[in-house]
Amino acid sequence: MDRKQHWAYPLLTRPGLxxxxxxxxxxxxxxxxVRDFPVLLARAxxxxxxxxxxxxxxAENLFEEQTGGLSRTAPHPELFLxxxxxxxxxxxxxxxxxxxxHENALLYRDWLFEESARGPWQAAxxxxxxxxxxxxxxRAELTGTFVRPHPAEAARRHPLVVHYGCPEEAMQLTRxxxxxxxxxxxxxWRIVASHVPERGEIEARIVSxxxxxxxLWLAYRDxxxxxxxxxxxQAA
Ligand SMILES: [Fe+2]
Numbered sequence: 001m002d003r004k005q006h007w008a009y010p011l012l013t014r015p016g017l018x019x020x021x022x023x024x025x026x027x028x029x030x031x032x033x034v035r036d037f038p039v040l041l042a043r044a045x046x047x048x049x050x051x052x053x054x055x056x057x058x059a060e061n062l063f064e065e066q067t068g069g070l071s072r073t074a075p076h077p078e079l080f081l082x083x084x085x086x087x088x089x090x091x092x093x094x095x096x097x098x099x100x101x102h103e104n105a106l107l108y109r110d111w112l113f114e115e116s117a118r119g120p121w122q123a124a125x126x127x128x129x130x131x132x133x134x135x136x137x138x139r140a141e142l143t144g145t146f147v148r149p150h151p152a153e154a155a156r157r158h159p160l161v162v163h164y165g166c167p168e169e170a171m172q173l174t175r176x177x178x179x180x181x182x183x184x185x186x187x188x189w190r191i192v193a194s195h196v197p198e199r200g201e202i203e204a205r206i207v208s209x210x211x212x213x214x215x216l217w218l219a220y221r222d223x224x225x226x227x228x229x230x231x232x233x234q235a236a
Contacts, residue, residue: 001130001138003214006221008230015163021228022164023089027099028224032109033132035077038066043116044124054125054195057187061129064180071176079173086170087160102223108216115209120202122195123209129188131213133181141185148182151175
């Protein structure tokens with residue numbers, strides 16, 4: 001997770017991107033993992049044996065992602081589209097076929113679909129709840145040195161609000177994540193750590209799955225940067 005960092009990321013938090021560049025980024029994010037994340041979780045849950053704490057945790061996560069019921073908001077893919085409307089990007093721009101996705105984006109998305117339903121279940125669960133949902137801040141978050149901003153503060157300081165004119169009211173997704181995601185991070189690591197024997201075959205499968213995910217994700221982000229016309233010099 002320490003390496004889940006892409007060179008173009010700093011450019012996404014600064015002013016200066018064109019509308020077309022922003023749109024290309026968000027169209028990819030939506031199609032690759034935002035729209036179908038609840039379904040990916042459901043696929044992983046579908047292969048979990050009767051281990052109650054794991055099923056409960058995944059079901060809670062799935063419930064929040066597909067309904068927004070814990071944060072009392074709405075389905076997270078819907079919250080994403082509301083955030084896009086706040087930027088002035090209508091829903092039709094996010095429908096299938098509205099844009100041609102980069103081939104690396106399709107490779108990563110298809111692989112996530114396959115892996116989420118492939119055993120061992122611990123590898124699928126780690127892939128989704130640690131790699132996909134987690135960030136480069138994972139280690140700091142678990143040790144308590146990374147403190148999540150308060151939901152309202154997270155929305156107010158978001159680059160889309162500060163630099164790109166998105167109204168704070170449209171940032172429900174950011175608020176929902178700030179409200180519930182901290183608990184998900186702790187749950188994700190607890191589940192994996194408590195149901196995987198150390199130095200065994202399953203641990204090796206988890207590590208190889210997440211390393212493959214990192215490679216495919218970096219290639220995906222390279223593809224999006226290419227579509228946005230970004231260069232490493234700009235990001236330096
Ligand atoms: Fe979410």
